[in-house]
Amino acid sequence: GQQVMQIPQYQHVQEGEDFTTYCNSSTTLSNIQWYKQRPGGHPVFLIQLVKSGEVKKQKRLTFQFGEAKKNSSLHITATQTTDVGTYFCAGRSSGYSTLTFGKGTMLLVSP
Amino acid sequence: NAGVTQTPKFQVLKTGQSMTLQCAQDMNHEYMSWYRQDPGMGLRLIHYSVGAGITDQGEVPNGYNVSRSTTEDFPLRLLSAAPSQTSVYFCASSTKGGGQETQYFGPGTRLLVL
Numbered sequence: 001g002q003q004v005m006q007i008p009q010y011q012h013v014q015e016g017e018d019f020t021t022y023c024n025s026s027t028t029l030s031n032i033q034w035y036k037q038r039p040g041g042h043p044v045f046l047i048q049l050v051k052s053g054e055v056k057k058q059k060r061l062t063f064q065f066g067e068a069k070k071n072s073s074l075h076i077t078a079t080q081t082t083d084v085g086t087y088f089c090a091g092r093s094s095g096y097s098t099l100t101f102g103k104g105t106m107l108l109v110s111p
Numbered sequence: 112n113a114g115v116t117q118t119p120k121f122q123v124l125k126t127g128q129s130m131t132l133q134c135a136q137d138m139n140h141e142y143m144s145w146y147r148q149d150p151g152m153g154l155r156l157i158h159y160s161v162g163a164g165i166t167d168q169g170e171v172p173n174g175y176n177v178s179r180s181t182t183e184d185f186p187l188r189l190l191s192a193a194p195s196q197t198s199v200y201f202c203a204s205s206t207k208g209g210g211q212e213t214q215y216f217g218p219g220t221r222l223l224v225l
Binding site: 001006009033041042043044045048088090098099100101102103104 | 144146151152153154155156159169170201213214215216217218219
């Protein structure tokens, strides 16, 4: 079945440093979504990427979808303590299949 | 709109007991799903439904049953609880169409099976 690998599992940064998490799929994806989960909370949708090579920005967050539609990344510029949480990617291998989630990257930001 | 609601928030069961986790959404979403989240394992799909009367198995369906008699409700039943089912359970809903649906998650149910 489809597998979605996410690295790193955990990252601890100082406030102001940048952060990147990477997502790789074993199959070509029709789209990929990113979610954020605060400690003790539930996953919250951040963004969806659909097109090959797509890049989207949300303030300090930059999301990329690879040319082959098998990988994606989330980059946070100048992290803040409010960025703390676990970031998940979730991919769909065809237009109507279920989402497969990566295991997530836990981000800890020290002031 | 309340969005996706789940009850109970916390539950402790003894091995062998059965229970139903409730999930409801008021957004008229056709798709609903149940996930379990375990440390270091991400979110794994248990069962899902693409509309009332239609359900299907996800990645880890064993030990769980679902039904979808209405658009709003999607209960998850544990038939005979086992310690391996200790987890956080999330229900999610989304619109139908085009494979580009955003999932809205409920607040979760934290289950401990002794």
